[in-house]
Amino acid sequence: MSPSVLPVWFLLLLPATVGAAPPVSSKPAPIRAASVESDVERYARRCQSQTAHRIARPQGTMLWGTKRSWDPDKPTDERTSVLVSVALASPRQAEAGVKALRFDGGRLWAVPPPEAGATASDVVGTVLQGTASDGKPVEVAICGAEPAPEEPGRVFYRIEAWNAVAREWENPCVALDRVPAPRALAVGGVWDSSGAHVDAADQITFACENGAITKCIVWGYAPWASRNGQSLAGLHQACTRLARADYCGNGRSHTHQDTTIDIYDRLGVLEQATEATREWDPSKASFEAAWAPDGATCLARTRDGRALETLLQECPDRFQADPGDAPEAVERCTVRRVGVKSGAELLRNLSYGPPKPAAPPAREP
Incomplete structure (x- = not known):
């Protein structure tokens, strides 16, 4: 059966943990306890296609795929988020010479571009000014950039946001069993609490893997793309x-x-x-x-x-x-x-x- 006719399950199985390109990061990754995998388990995964499938275990309630609040004990509405928009101009922190970022074709680019040629890693280390659904500012750091294996022009970003409650950097994306360390796609414009999309110059949404915005892109509906004109x-x-x-x-x-x-x-x-x-x-x-x-x-x-x-x-x-x-x-x-x-x-x-x-x-x- 062609992938285009496969039924869709809500939580898209993305190649987040298997077959993805290694993250490009400006700082060392945190040390995590590694699970022990037997040779039988490891060899059972050989020679399998690691491209994105449109079938996976579902969920379906999240738009952005982000946490609703930094306080897990605080009652929240499903239309709230710790991060709904990010400004590309005037970064709070950036590599030498980078004055802003630019969104185009599903990825971010440094402005001005490096003389040696633009790469996905040019934006890693940048700290941008974001905004939560309640209008409060939140800083967002780009910690890694991973081109999608099935579509290298599309880049997944490892991001962290400053949790003002815990006073630490934290992944704002909601983790689920299939995607325990979710990444985010950069998508042009902003979604408001009603779920409406608004074009906004120099603003993007970091849409997490477990949310509808990213899942719909990987299913084939990239908003920057076209089909038959x-x-x-x-x-x-x-x-x-x-x-x-x-x-x-x-x-x-x-x-x-x-x-x-x-x-x-x-x-x-x-x-x-x-x-x-x-x-x-x-x-x-x-x-x-x-x-x-x-x-x-x-x-x-x-x-x-x-x-x-x-x-x-x-x-x-x-x-x-x-x-x-x-x-x-x-x-x-x-x-x-x-x-x-x-x-x-x-x-x-x-x-x-x-x-x-x-x-x-x-x-x-």
């Missing part, structure tokens, strides 16, 4: 809504971990899966929703099983009953966005749907 920026933004089941376009997710979905689009970046695999069985899936950059355009049912009426209370006047005027080939919706015609969507997805409740035990006569 059409920019993928809109598809990427729609994907960030889809990946988190943000139906109302308000930044709130409606999904659980371990939820499998299948994504497809009209450009053919991702095609609908038709063959059963260990992770996905198309015969058990059904249409869930269609998506635009600002949320769902039509909805058949919710992904997490909550009543559709409950969801509609979250964004009243946004949806109405589907008038049923869509072409027969289009999956049937239960509700459709007010004022949005069929065909306006950029992405569509299938999912298994909520599990059916167990039947009550039969009463004895």
